[in-house]
Amino acid sequence: MARGHHPEPPESPHATGAAVDLTLCTAEGVPLWVGSDLQGVWSPHRPTEASAPDPVAAENRGHLRRAMTVAGFINYPVVWRHWSYGDRYWACVTGTRFACYGPVRGPGRRSG
Template sequence: MILLSDPRVAEVPVHECGEPLVEISSVPAIALDPRERDAAGTYGRVRAGALERLRSAAGTLPDGVGLLVVEGHRSSTEQARRFARYEDRLRRSGITDPVELRHRASAFVSPVEVAPHCAGAALDLTLVDAEGVELDMGGAVNGHRSGDERSCPLDAPGLSARARHNRDLLARTMSGAGFVNYPTEWWHWSYGDRYWALITGAACADYGPV
């Protein structure tokens, strides 16, 4: 498993393509949840190319199933705050080695310099039914915040058949549109960033921090 703290991620060159951030809510077929809303509305934006791929992904879902985006773009300031907060949590648990802290923290919060969300390339999302009710995914989006790290990986053990089915559906839908998953977080998918480039073998990332 390659984590975002892996030096190979930072070594991927970025050839910024200049695509703008666009509003996820401009696509009626994709729902946007307010739980991560920020004052500037940053959470509800993503790069234009990523949104077009997300639109395509939504169109492949079975009738009665839709996508619910929890968060898109995130400022570098907010990313740094979240990383420091998670490191503090780990430090309080007894981990003091700086290298181990960075490695462990990056399982759930990216180092700011390579963060896919800061590039407008990442989406935290889940599946919902026709009434907008979240499907059983075997764990909550951002479940690590409540201490439920065990259920967070896409291939987490012990899932019910229903939860496994829904995760597999999400994975087929997003990977089919060109996104890659961050394997410690079933809900996190990205396109065009450094992590995506490393995993897919692309020569460079299309999106840098914005």
């Protein structure tokens, strides 16, 4: 197990395929500065609405936020890098009656 990694319960957004942690990169795959690195767990700049440490980070976060929002994703405000579509949190925030994704037990059988 990686240091600092905690396995998520099967109903977590990441485990259902409904959430991603991501950042912006150049066409060559070089990460752009957004105020903290992708694994910046203890950074004071981790929350989405935290002030970015500099104008470049603020601009890049704005690009990420606009691109993901236009695509229908919602951000988990505790961390800038977490975006979801179709999980329970997404359904709650968007007013959608049901989540699109959830835990599955066994081949092809939904839990519940």
